[in-house]
Amino acid sequence: MVSFVGADDMGSFEAYIEQGRCVVMQGGQKVTVTDSPGMFGGRTGFVFRGTKLWTLREGISYGQ
Structure with missing residues (x-):
């Protein structure tokens, strides 16, 4: 998803x-x-609320 947004490909983003x-x-x-x-x-x-999920590196902000 991040790659679709980065490439300004909103059609693929919305389809996904x-x-x-x-x-x-x-x-x-x-x-x-x-x-x-x-x-x-x-x-x-x-893990978010007990559910294992995956994202691209850019999808998570480390810190604070």
């Missing part, structure tokens, strides 16, 4: 959302990172 294969989360939510993307990885695993 409509497939129901993703969850759009409000920013600022507290999650537990379970799988770090590492130096060259692109995927990050995290």
Whole structure:
């Protein structure tokens, strides 16, 4: 999803959302990172309210 937005491909972004294969989360939510993307990885695993999810590295803001 982040790559669609980065490429300004809103048609693909909206089609992906409509497939129901993703969850759009409000920013600022507290999650537990379970799988770090590492130096060259692109995927990050995290747990939110007991559910294991995945996102691209850019989908998570580390800090605070």
